[in-house]
Amino acid sequence: MSSKEPCPVARSADLLGDRWSLLIVRDLFDGIRRFSDIQRNLGAARNILSDRLRKLVEAGILQTRPASDGTAYQEYALTQKGQQLFPLVVALRQWGERHLFEPGEAHSLLIDKRTGQNIPRMHPIDQNGLDLPPEATEVRKV
Amino acid sequence: MSSKEPCPVARSADLLGDRWSLLIVRDLFDGIRRFSDIQRNLGAARNILSDRLRKLVEAGILQTRPASDGTAYQEYALTQKGQQLFPLVVALRQWGERHLFEPGEAHSLLIDKRTGQNIPRMHPIDQNGLDLPPEATEVRKV
Numbered sequence: 483m484s485s486k487e488p489c490p491v492a493r494s495a496d497l498l499g500d501r502w503s504l505l506i507v508r509d510l511f512d513g514i515r516r517f518s519d520i521q522r523n524l525g526a527a528r529n530i531l532s533d534r535l536r537k538l539v540e541a542g543i544l545q546t547r548p549a550s551d552g553t554a555y556q557e558y559a560l561t562q563k564g565q566q567l568f569p570l571v572v573a574l575r576q577w578g579e580r581h582l583f584e585p586g587e588a589h590s591l592l593i594d595k596r597t598g599q600n601i602p603r604m605h606p607i608d609q610n611g612l613d614l615p616p617e618a619t620e621v622r623k624v
Numbered sequence: 625m626s627s628k629e630p631c632p633v634a635r636s637a638d639l640l641g642d643r644w645s646l647l648i649v650r651d652l653f654d655g656i657r658r659f660s661d662i663q664r665n666l667g668a669a670r671n672i673l674s675d676r677l678r679k680l681v682e683a684g685i686l687q688t689r690p691a692s693d694g695t696a697y698q699e700y701a702l703t704q705k706g707q708q709l710f711p712l713v714v715a716l717r718q719w720g721e722r723h724l725f726e727p728g729e730a731h732s733l734l735i736d737k738r739t740g741q742n743i744p745r746m747h748p749i750d751q752n753g754l755d756l757p758p759e760a761t762e763v764r765k766v
Contacts, residue, residue, distance in 0.1 A: 489732050490720030491650045491713055497724070498716070499643030508633045512763050542723075563723050568758045570715040571633055572748045574640070577712060578632030581684075581705050582639070588766040590631050594750050595762050606714045606746045608736050616710045620737050621654050624730040 488624045497541055498567075502526055502534045504574065507560070507567055510544065515557035543567070572604050630766045639683055640709075644668055644676045646716065649702070649709055652686065657699035685709070714746050 487493050498504060502524065509520050521531050535558065538544040543564040549555035560567075575592055583589050591600055606614040629635050640646060644666065651662050663673050677700065680686040685706040691697035702709075717734055725731050733742055748756040 488730060489650070490717045490724065492647060492720075493724040494716040494720035495643045495646040495650075499641065499646045501637045501641030504637040504641045505634060508631070508637075511758055565758060566722065567719060569747050570712070570719060573712040573715040574636040575632045577709060578634075578636035580708065582632065582635040588630060590766055591764045592761055593764050594756060595760055597751065599751055601748055601756060601761065602751060604746060604748045605711050606743055609739065609741055609744060614736060614743060616653055616707060618737055619734055619743065622733045622735050624732055 489621075494570075497537075497543075498570070500534065502530060503538060504571075506531075506534055506538060507543065507564065508571055508574075510558060510560045510564065511568065511571055515559065516549070516555055517558075520558070538564075569604065572601070576603055631763075636712075639679075639685075640712070642676065644672060645680060646713075648673075648676055648680060649685065649706065650713055650716075652700060652702045652706065653710065653713055657701065658691070658697055659700075662700070680706075711746065714743070718745055 487496070498507075505524050506520060509523055514520055514523055517531070517535070520526075520535075521528065524531065526534075535544065539546065539558075542561055544558045545561050546556050547559055549557045572592065579589060593599060594601055606619075608614045608618070629638070640649075647666050648662060651665055656662055656665055659673070659677070662668075662677075663670065666673065668676075677686065681688065681700075684703055686700045687703050688698050689701055691699045714734065721731060735741060736743055748761075750756045750760070
């Protein structure tokens with residue numbers, strides 16, 4: 483699919499419709515920043531991880547910088563564009579929590595650090611702030 | 625990665641971290657329901673499309689049913705579990721709209737059918753309904 487694709491969902495899916503890329507972005511939100519740490523956490527082959535990191539940097543989602551501990555290592559950081567993937571990661575998380583675990587099966591939780599509480603379910607809203615179900619929407623093609 | 629993965633983001637990414645699967649789900653939300661129509665819209669090879677549709681049915685995201693026009697065709701429909709992927713599709717769309725188009729470049733729009741308006745940006749909220757930035761959150765591991 484070319485970059486002339488007029489559907490924003492398709493352009494995002496072209497870039498992020500890949501298990502490794504999504505998990506790298508998740509790791510960055512979790513504060514995992516070094517190649518070796520991401521590799522250990524994901525169990526990814528070195529060449530696959532290098533490829534995905536390079537693509538995410540080229541796409542402006544990640545940037546590299548010197549390690550924050552002053553060592554000679556390099557680390558990865560989310561750019562502002564990458565930070566704005568937070569709703570996507572939350573959508574993956576909340577759907578997974580709801581549908582991919584058995585009742586009572588333990589899973590990691592995303593909590594509000596200020597309160598320690600689980601965060602409410604995120605959903606699309608209308609101009610009045612009310613829940614907007616898919617059947618109330620339609621796609622207007624260009 | 626096994627299904628014992630305790631991170632809901634990872635379980636969702638295992639199932640949906642694939643460009644074709646995401647675009648099939650998008651097409652279903654857009655009312656495209658038949659194999660031949662999805663194939664034409666996505667330009668996917670027949671075997672790839674069959675494989676992804678089968679996996680989505682096995683995962684309980686899609687179901688098959690007789691065609692709504694009374695012909696002998698079969699069509700696909702989102703299950704309730706599949707319908708609940710709406711926030712994920714909206715997250716992909718809104719990030720793509722914001723970051724993957726040049727200023728002024730045309731893209732399809734998701735509108736509220738009742739008002740014709742573009743839908744507001746979706747974002748995670750805290751217990752008081754206020755915008756919750758990623759730095760105010762943390763993941764609590766199991």
